[in-house]
Amino acid sequence: MPREKLPSPSSARTDGDVASKYQRRLKISSGYTLELRRVKDAKDVSETIKWAGKHSIDLTIAGGRHTIHSTEDHPSPTFKEAPGSVTSTGACSVYGVAVPSGTNADTGVGGYTVGGGYGYLSRHKGMTVDNLLEVEAVLANGDIVIASETQNSGLLWAIQGAGANFAVIIQVLILSGVADDDEFAIALTWATKTDALLRPYRARGVRE
Incomplete structure (x- = not known):
């Protein structure tokens, strides 16, 4: 059965160019990266975690780091x-x-x-x-x-x-x-x- 689509963030910033660059680099540097998820509030984080858990997808959480x-x-x-x-x-x-x-x-x-x-x-x-x-x-x-x-x-x-x-x-x-x-x-x-x-x-x- 195909997975349902990951819910769209309700309030995440739409820095499309920045997000697309991250996605491209992740797919080049990592053979198992599915998606980079940019979230802004607790609701976005909660939905993402529940979706990943339902489909047994591993997550790595990162903040702003040094940027x-x-x-x-x-x-x-x-x-x-x-x-x-x-x-x-x-x-x-x-x-x-x-x-x-x-x-x-x-x-x-x-x-x-x-x-x-x-x-x-x-x-x-x-x-x-x-x-x-x-x-x-x-x-x-x-x-x-x-x-x-x-x-x-x-x-x-x-x-x-x-x-x-x-x-x-x-x-x-x-x-x-x-x-x-x-x-x-x-x-x-x-x-x-x-x-x-x-x-x-x-x-x-x-x-x-």
Whole structure:
């Protein structure tokens, strides 16, 4: 019996050119990639997971990784994340608040949060997972749930342990604090030692 078609995303961005390029590259680099699914909200994720489970199709979940293609401004100063948005440290500074984040400017909030979230403010405010209050997530069976200290607390506890495989995280609520004027970070760099390191190997005829 043929499979029914995967439901169309209800609200995913229509960056057709970007999506088509991803699809083409995936099919070239992977012999088993069926489709790249771009979703925007919990409903899209839930439908995709249920469809894949019904037809015994393996899934790999990925966020923005190191390529934030676009951002959305969220008007609320509470910083409760809207689906698809990214709150950056620069945006937080407009409201005089700070949240502990990662150190790489091109990763989304979801990735560094479930990875622990060690950054420039961590020694003062802890890691991002230490300040994680609530998540909206989609479970492996497609159920959409809220995990906090008062509901599904076990799931929140697991995610706070830098656990990325317990659910698909849609939204996060992170405790923010007042940005202190005397908080700053210094990045130290050292002169490259590449030439000195490779000199013995070059002398032995090893090619780079």
